[in-house]
Amino acid sequence: MLIWFFFSLHSFYPAIFFAMKCWLPLLPVLSTLLCLSQGDVGDFSPCLNFFYRYWPPSGLSGTPICQNYTNRYYFATLYSRERRSPWFSAYLYTTPAGKRPKGVWKYEPQLANSNASGVMLPFPIPPKKVDQTVVKSQAVQQDYINSSYTRGHLNPSLHHQNRSERRSTFTLTNVVPQKMDSNYGPWSELESNVNVTLNKYCAGPAYIVTGIIPYRMDRWLKDEHRVAIPEYLWSAYCCPTYSQNLPESLRRTFPTFAAIGRNDPNSTEEMVPVDRTKKKFVGYDVRPMPLTDLEIYLRERYGREIAVFSKQCL
Template sequence: MKRWLAALAVAALLGLSQGDVGDFSPCLNFFYRYWPPSGFNGTPICQNYTNGHYFATLYSRERRSPWYSAYLYSTPAGKRPKTAWKYEPQLAKSNASGVMLPFPVPPKRVDESVVKSQAVQQDYLNSSYTRGHLNPSLHHQNRSDRRSTFTLTNVVPQKMESNDGMWAALEMRVNATMTKYCAGPAYVVTGIIPYRTDRWLKDEHRVAIPEYLWSAYCCPTYSRDLPESLRRTFPTFAAIGRNDANSTEEIVPVDRTRKKFVGYDVRPMPLADLEIYLRERYGRKIAIFSRQCL
């Protein structure tokens, strides 16, 4: 009862109505203390797959890409699922189903209202960017959880050297740490830092490219028998990764001694430092977790 009342209280404070798009109230359980990150502006999506909510995303209609996705970590099992990429009908039409749908198989095109409201498969074709998950399939156990992550409202244009390199290593590191030492719910939020002047996936200026990716977790209940190397990674941990090898090094320095993935470095840091960098780029105060996960 207390959890339900807390969710209702947060929904009331945010002025939310019932629904899957434009409303986080049905999926506040993916946020620590039912509290979405503050300081961001966008369209909330409760990601609904097969009539169940699996994670939450704050989406930018103008940029046709997400600001962040929030989810509950669970120890993965099995291989990466083979599943179709999906889209969000309610972004296109407010009276449409809240359940994500697979893109139609070519040559049939999706409705023009879908094309206008969000990224589609054609945006990523013949580009030099991969579809980079913010909520990765790797961080989930249930097959439905894993399949739900394959929606274009959960991905951003990510360079392959980042997606398959240092960022993938970060996701594996978080996976190993959470599995071994997190003793309760683990809340993860992964998002992007835009360029100061937007850059676009193609000349049509439809899908914005992030300059950096960031991720943070909150694990309020964890093993007290931590090795010294992990003492500073609980209850919170954060990191920023480069998505542009030519970006300046004020946020993430480049380790030029590496033989692979030079320029796509990832910098671990305290949660407070991540929020400082986000505030500098977004131009307003940012808070990822309620009470800093304390």
């Protein structure tokens, strides 16, 4: 109960949480209680700027990671150690420029060793040489090799401007097993459409959170039951300052927009119906919806209230 209390305090009152964290050297008992998961892997306080009004989504628990690449924070991820995959990643949108950089896949050393640096590191070559403490703590490249799933970014390289921002997204704590027809089909189209819309009409910071909806009974990438497969992906943005000259087709998409995409063509259709008139990517549909509808579906699947943005981004 105490751990849950302080996690809730962190989710709902980040300013208070940050102030309390400054007192931790004087309060060793409280410091122990504030550990959100096994090991001292940190919390969101160093990277609250990636959340609207500095409030992380409420209602989900896991290991918070401030994604650090080359000694700079680029986005935030809530990670599930048990599932070896993220619940969500949160980031600030920036207009992309140039070609997508070559991705060098990285891992988080602090998940394997609480005393390790929080700066992500590239996997060794060949991948089989990765330390077993890393293998136990998170997904590794071997998990995805010879599987029928791609590495699906929650925070996509496409939504960032400079090369360092884009390279930082290539960490396995930011990806989930995603079917190729979803990753390179309707979900990719959604990411591109969001890119165009925000670039053209968002006049201030745009906050994006992208996450997953699990199966009611977990399914796994391989027989080892290491990496959980999501049934759906979801994404939402919050753009509190935007152009007043929106076309009619976009008037309902500001200041917020949300969508759920199918990662399983055989899933039921309560959340996202299948358009069987399509000639390609049938069953991998993406359904745009209001933020409130997304939160209803999240509540139904997770069994608790989940708020993506503080006060609905209003």
